[in-house]
Amino acid sequence: MANLEFKVFWDECIRQIRENKIDEAEFHLWFEKLVYKSYDNSQLIIETPSRFYRDQVLSRNYNTLIEKTLEELSGSRIKVDFIISENKEEEVYDDDDPEEIAPVRETVKKSIPVSERRVSHPQLQTNFTFDNYVIGNNNDFAVGAAKAIADNPGKTQYNPFLIYGGVGLGKTHLMQAIGNQVYEANPQAKIVCIPSETFVNEFIQSIRTNTQNNFKNKYRKVDLLLLDDIHDLQDKNDTQEELFHTFNALYDFDKQLVFTCDRPPSELKKFNDRLKSRFQRGLMVDLQPPSYETRIAIIKKKIEQTNYTGEISLEVIEFISRNITSNIRDLEAALNRIIGYADIVKKDITVETVKNLLQQYFSVSPQTAVNIAKIQKVVSEYFNVSIMDIKGKKRTQKITFPRHIAMFLSRELTDYSTTEIGIEFGGKDHTTVMHACQRIDERMAVDSTLEPMITELKKNIYS
Ligand code: ADP
């Protein structure tokens, strides 16, 4: 088929995709700027405005969608290739940051006022403060200790202070919050805040260039040493030895030391025992993953910090909290994606949109963690009735109310239909389930104690 004739197929393909295959916002974002270039020998060439754009089209598998649609239309297999327009005006993609999609990037840029972009201490992030750190029962002890240290560095018995815990749980943020507070109270204080890797590299470099004295002077004369990720020192014997001496020099003069580690120091491998015991001399705290309730509080805080002006409903916040349970870094990344998306499509964020975005970026299959059995168990414990009664037929008030609540939560928190929920509740009819949900809805409208109770139950279900 000739070049121009094929354009008819292309136009039809685009029309079908728009009408039947994806939603309008997505179409507007990723299809409108595709330009038909040429067709030859079952190979179609399409122009995209930028490399970023092309990468997005491919990563979203739109090439497959196009190929499939064309095959349906033309009856033969077509290969689509994307080229990049010579005109670079549209380029918004930053080569240094391949992971970040442009929209998110733009939002982040916009949200930081110029005045705050100034780095107050070259090694401290201005937003890693106590004010921005949400306290939950996973970290309250650690935060309390960190604040006491920041008020009186080197003067409490918490020296050294060691924060440990898994990735993305807030170790670096908490450590830097100490640094920021000390720096604010005393800008003259000598604060060093570096990853352990930097310490290793500078030490090696000082040996190479025969400048060990400079190195020693630099690190043995600070008021506050914040050393991040000390697990990276495993297997680095000479650097460990050097840190041991740095440690002693500072400790003996009541200078504050703070370390972070991805595990308790006792579990460090290939580590100098003397140094290990030094780490354990002061106070060690661990950061746990945040509970459902804390995840909600963190998301609310993060939303406040962006300049997103649209509405994000509690339902959406709860949905994200329910599905991203791993750590705070993931939670934050998810939220940034969602806000970035909402910012460009200029639409309200619905649970449905969030579901799609999370699946796309985080391979999350929504709500797998909750099943009806878990809901029944939590509700039965909360009201002190047996699961058998919840699933049974007794109709005393003591039992029907918890039963209705459990049905209501099953409908709200799972993807089961009312028919399926009925089956899980001892083979009841779907109208019974609908009736129960309606009763709870009605009661919620007049009884203000119900909502906190339901929140509490959800918290227990997800914790
Ligand atoms: P870690 O060093 O443990 O891997 P980070 O300190 O880098 O984790 O935290 C990852 C992200 O999560 C950071 O952006 C940080 O601001 C955010 N974060 C972590 N804990 C909290 C918290 N309690 N409240 C608000 N934000 C948090």
Ligand code: MG
């Ligand atoms: Mg860290």
